[in-house]
Amino acid sequence: MKKLTALIGILVVCIVFVVYKNINSSLNPNIVPVKNINLPIAGTWILDRYVFTGDSSISEDKAKSMLGEKAEFSDKGVYFDNLICKNPSFKVKILDSKDYFQNNFKIDPSSIGINEKYIKVVTVSSEDNFFDEFIEINKNVMLKFTDGIIFFFVKDGTQINNSEFKNIDKNNSKLIIPKSQKETNSKSGLLLGLKCIDETGLGYNYRTLWISSSYGKIMPIVNIKDLVVPRKSGFWKVGVKKVWEKGVKKDIVWGETLGNNKTSRIKYRSISGISSEILFVGEEYISMDDKKVYNDDDGDQRFERGDFSVLPLDNFDGNKMDFSKAFGDDAGSRLKYSADLYLKKVNLSKNKIDENKLQTNWSVDRRSGRWMLRGRIPYGDFDVMYAAPTILTDYDDLYPSFDVIKKDIPDAVDAYTSPNRDFIVVLTETELKIYSLNNKKIGKLDKEFDLKNGETAVMSQWSLGSYVDEWNKLIKNMKKN
Incomplete structure (x- = not known):
């Protein structure tokens, strides 16, 4: 009898609970999130x-x-x-x-x-x-x-x-x-450095395009041999000279100061048995891919993957730039994390990495409208989950986003937006195209310029206002000489 009474009691409690839960009355209030009434604008x-x-x-x-x-x-x-x-x-x-x-x-x-x-x-x-x-x-x-x-x-x-x-x-x-601000807003210029494989197929040729706009008008594009690099100390020219040593090609990377219509060689980098491909040049640093060069049994030139290097322009025959020392320990840990992530992706998580070598085996590369950091380990190259700092790349804002650009220009592979957002330079596989920017949208096509086969960017340096006129004078003097 006691068991039956207890069972009936439990049944009654369950029924009451179910009924109470589903009755829509003030005894069973709904709990709703409290709205934030402290509005930022009210x-x-x-x-x-x-x-x-x-x-x-x-x-x-x-x-x-x-x-x-x-x-x-x-x-x-x-x-x-x-x-x-x-x-x-x-x-x-x-x-x-x-x-x-x-x-x-x-x-x-x-x-x-x-x-x-x-x-x-x-x-x-x-x-x-x-x-x-x-x-x-x-x-x-x-x-x-x-x-x-x-x-x-x-x-x-x-x-x-x-x-x-x-x-x-x-x-x-x-x-x-103000007049000075109006001039800054109305003039912008881009020195765009490009590279392509040379006629021998064993090295690269480099050139610079000067693209400028003044009060909404795109000026004629100027083409200059080698890379013209604006620096705080003045303009430099940077390039690669190919030489042969005991039948094996090696590259001499050189840098010259420009001024008074004269040039003076001040820096060079030469490593026997190494072919150096420039990946990026900024105001203070240069990034390269150093490939090992040798002759096979038939005497043909062969290349073997080497190491990345990032070096100061003032001392690019010296020691490589250490990732952690340059950007801090947090950056170094992101480099290691990115390498581990890559190993996991290719199912090589158990493989060990030489962390000391990793710290100097990285580069700056261009992809989809951004300068990016790349790392290298024996198992492959990987993207570093760390944004390229302004100490390397300076201005690198893209507007609109590359996804939006691709919708309007499906064959786009790279793009550069003027800091004044008055024009955008778009690269395809075969052409460079310049479009106006109006009200945050890509406007009309202003100019087209043919690119060489496989040509890609290794440098982008912008100027505004009166600096555009100064750069323009320098470029014209270089063309005369």
Whole structure:
């Protein structure tokens, strides 16, 4: 009897639990995530003025008619210009104001009265769908960029002095940009170093293309033999001279300073029985692939895989650059991790690596619009999971992304975007193409230039503003001589 009573009791408890769980009543509340009510931008903001920064599909009359419009921000929605984002989510980035405005608008923030060192960039989306981006300058001033216009907002109920909007006059929609800044924004130039296999098939030829733009016009492309390298100490020329030693080819890598229409040999690197292929040249460093050269039984020249090397231009006949010593222990651990990852991929995880040799057996290589780091071990070459630092590559920003470029230009294999984002250089297997960039999109094709068979890039150095004119004079003098 006691067992039956206990069994009935357990049954009743189970029934009550199931019924309670499924009854939709105040006794069984649903637990929902608490929304974050501390919004990065909240309340009502008034569109106070605007300025055109470039070409726009929005007319002057349309922009003027928008003055006084309100932008509303709450946890329920964001409303502006008849567009609604319901149940918004916000992502906030604190960025250096000078870098942000230079990269996105090609202006110095001080030219529009923004003196804050940092700004708050707020991205608004709903269910992972992007809605808009707003830039909060301070608690009273906010702006947004759209289609070649910067819109300036003030917090509702706030009185703003005109000094807050230096150079942005309600009666003048054109941005007042200092002459020096305007020149920087309007001129850009690229020294693009290229290599291809020479006529013997045993080495490489190198050349440099000078590509420049002035106030939206692409200038004629200039072709120069060898690699013209801009450095802080002045311009250099770098190349490879092929010589024969006891019937075996070896390469002499040389560097010369340029100036006063004269050249003076100052550096060279020569290793017996080694053929050196230049993979990359930067302002301070050179990266090479050193192949071992020998004659087979028939007397034919053969190449055997050797080592990578990265060396300072000022001492490229000296010791190789040690990865960890150059970039820190964290970088060194990423190099080792990348090698281990490669071994795992090729099912050689149990094989050991000479870590000391690994630290100097790496290179800089070009692929899909980026300079990348490559490592080498006896079992193959691998990508290093560490971004190429600016100490090596300097400016290397690509815009738009290579995936977007491939959609518009399917045969693209490499690309370079001007820091002013006014043009983009695209390489295919056979041609170099220059396109204009308009409103973040690839525009019309401006120029085409034939490439040699198998030609690829080993250097990319950019200049802006008055430096474009200086580089142009140097290039013209070199062509005369």
